[in-house]
Amino acid sequence: xxxxxxxxxxxxxxxxxxxxxxxxxxxxxxxxxxxxxxxxxxxxxxxxxxxxxxxxxxxxxxxxxxxxxxxxxxxxxxxxxxxxxxxxxxxxxxxxxxxxxxxxxxxxxxxxxxxxxxxxxxxxxxxxxxxxxxxxxxxxxxxxxxxxxxxxxxxxxxxxxxxxxxxxxxxxxxxxxxxxxxxxxxxxxxxxxxxxxxxxxxxxxxxxxxxxxxxxxxxxxxxxxxxxxxxxxxxxxxxxxxxxxxxxxxxxxxxxxxxxxxxxxxxxxxxxxxxxxxxxxxxxxxxxxxxxxxxxxxxxxxxxxxxxxxxxxxxxxxxxxxxxxxxxxxxxxxxxxxxxxxxxxxxxxxxxxxxxxxxxxxxxxxxxxxxxxxxxxxxxxxxxxxxxxxxxxxxxxxxxxxxxxxxxxxxxxxxx
Numbered sequence: 150x151x152x153x154x155x156x157x158x159x160x161x162x163x164x165x166x167x168x169x170x171x172x173x174x175x176x177x178x179x180x181x182x183x184x185x186x187x188x189x190x191x192x193x194x195x196x197x198x199x200x201x202x203x204x205x206x207x208x209x210x211x212x213x214x215x216x217x218x219x220x221x222x223x224x225x226x227x228x229x230x231x232x233x234x235x236x237x238x239x240x241x242x243x244x245x246x247x248x249x250x251x252x253x254x255x256x257x258x259x260x261x262x263x264x265x266x267x268x269x270x271x272x273x274x275x276x277x278x279x280x281x282x283x284x285x286x287x288x289x290x291x292x293x294x295x296x297x298x299x300x301x302x303x304x305x306x307x308x309x310x311x312x313x314x315x316x317x318x319x320x321x322x323x324x325x326x327x328x329x330x331x332x333x334x335x336x337x338x339x340x341x342x343x344x345x346x347x348x349x350x351x352x353x354x355x356x357x358x359x360x361x362x363x364x365x366x367x368x369x370x371x372x373x374x375x376x377x378x379x380x381x382x383x384x385x386x387x388x389x390x391x392x393x394x395x396x397x398x399x400x401x402x403x404x405x406x407x408x409x410x411x412x413x414x415x416x417x418x419x420x421x422x423x424x425x426x427x428x429x430x431x432x433x434x435x436x437x438x439x440x441x442x443x444x445x446x447x448x449x450x451x452x453x454x455x456x457x458x459x460x461x462x463x464x465x466x467x468x469x470x471x472x473x474x475x476x477x478x479x480x481x482x483x484x485x486x487x488x489x490x491x492x493x494x495x496x497x498x499x500x501x502x503x504x505x506x507x508x509x510x511x512x513x514x515x516x517x518x519x520x521x522x523x524x525x526x527x528x529x530x531x532x533x534x535x536x537x538x539x540x541x542x543x544x545x546x547x548x549x550x551x552x553x554x555x556x557x558x559x560x561x562x563x564x565x
Contacts, residue, residue, distance in 0.1 A: 161202050161310050169195055198305040200238075206312040208235050211299045213247060213318050222327040222420075226286040227260075228268070230299065234278040243272045244302040245282070250294045256286045291419065293466045294322045325461045326416075328423035329552045334432060360384045364513050395435045395450050397486055398422055399479055400464075401496035402442040402471040415469040417547070418495050418522045424552055425493060425520070426460045438463060441478040442471040450490070476503040483510060491516035497523055499533045511541045518543040 172191050209232060216227040230247055234240075247268040249257055259265040260283055264272070270282040297319050304311035360373050363383035376384040400422050407415045422438070429436045430452060437450035438460050448459055471478075475496055483492065492515060496503065499521065510517050519542050521534060526548055537544050547555045 198310045201310045206314045219323045222291040229283040232280040240274045246300045248298045296320045326419045326423040396491045397437045398493045400440045401475045403475045406498045407469040476506045494519045522547045
């Protein structure tokens, strides 16, 4: 019944009026000190409750001040909630709660007073018009967080009258992935029949330097019919190619490769992608990103600080929630890139379909650099990595947490 009274102004008014009549009737008919004392004692609280019925809780202004709208994984976020009232009408209490994103609830910690739990505070304003409390979110994990609402609640001492209001205050906080400064340069090994170029790779169609086996996707105009006639299979002309400084990062988000959506191994892969992106852009390379999970995103190749911001903001949101196999994503996207674009693969997978895709890319003279992300590497996996390197793929085993040390060790670092 109390909840119904709290949510209906008419019922509140009628109920308080009934209480007035009952206490007054009791004093009139009973008489004596006790009955009148009961009536006069109830009178101020009753009048206050009646006035509180018409108190405009919507007039209370609540704002959220966030210390940073953009920070790095593991840093601390401080949030202040400011309450401003227009009138001096006394409020015995005011319960204010900043409604947190579900993932942040366990990271929040109170910092203002004893009457607070995380982002919820019990304030005792009385006649004060301006109040503030704050809380912190410690070791905030990577992600994009939307703060949407602030809720407040007040009432009388007996709980007969209660008001609740919710104010929309939408603000976004991006927690970017932590990255390491690594002494690594994008793939710079010259392939046979190539020459360096400061920007985009092109093929010199006037000069064929060799022939190779036909690969699905090659243009018919590239087929060397004379060489094909001399042999028993289709052969394609190999043109002179310029080394590119354009690179596309492929981040593996297939859930099956990490075991679960929230995986420490995936966090390592994201940090590595951020570190590689930062290092490449520092060297004035042009870089893009392919990331396929529940959402499929392709960030086109670009450079500079704006591209770094785009990539890092995307990496703040990604999860290992992909159902499409990673080799399918690679096959689907690799054909769309300009000739000579290098690909940087970040994955914990060494399954046959994926390694076959890598070899197919190399056969088409695509520059492939593979970062194998793992917690520990087996002898079988090491043998597979060595085979990829012999095939012409520049491979790195990332088994530890110091990317610089792992990259110095190259593909042969782990042996167990």
